Amino acid sequence: MSEIFKPEQLFCPTETMLGIIGGKWKGMILWCLSQRTMRFNELQRTIPNITQKMLTKQLRDLEAYDIIVREVFAQVPPRVEYRLSDHGETLKPILDDLEEWSKTYLGKKIEESRSKQP
């Protein structure tokens, strides 16, 4: 997943997708940016425990995949905004579905564990 484009490996579309949104942080970053445009520090404050290094790396990856857009404002102090690209926007319904499925899944799981230990 570190090399951004390996056409030989792209025979499986689902794997491509998981390469893009997978990992520990990408889901949360995309969720944040699907709400609105955010600055670097906003993202870091919003996402618990993410380090600067990780946030930077994930943002660079997503940018390379054309999922997000990085806009630099030439001013002091520096200001960099991140937002979903057009590509990224098409991802939103998918992410919503994922969220919906997960909620249902977790709901059932919690129900099950409750009925076992009353």
Next chain:
Amino acid sequence: MSEIFKPEQLFCPTETMLGIIGGKWKGMILWCLSQRTMRFNELQRTIPNITQKMLTKQLRDLEAYDIIVREVFAQVPPRVEYRLSDHGETLKPILDDLEEWSKTYLGKKIEESRSKQP
């Protein structure tokens, strides 16, 4: 992702989801099993380069998440079949959407790279 259930960390449904279908192999395994029930060796022959250890581990994970069902037939030689659980079945439309999105994404990417190097 190694510990199967950490309720404290499950506040983010999307992350849960990615924990379930993420990783290098789960996508392919789920895709296979969404086609039909398969035996261990069938899966290994179908999925390129996966080792026994990895296949075993991923299958155990998916089983623990209640996404697939493992059925053992008491006979010699041993026979074990894997199939999607009811939970897993609800995942199919999502996987289809992921595949669809990825195809479109890859299509645009190939188009772009073609127009840059004619």
Next chain:
DNA sequence: CAGAATCCTCATTGATACTG
């Protein structure tokens, strides 16, 4: 056939300090 057990490598992640 369907694995379990062991040992190993290397990419991902993290902690910390520094900077234009």
Next chain:
DNA sequence: CAGTATCAATGAGGATTCTG
């Protein structure tokens, strides 16, 4: 503010051997 740079830890994934 928005990053780099460096070093250290972790764990996913792999190679190989063995077994009921």
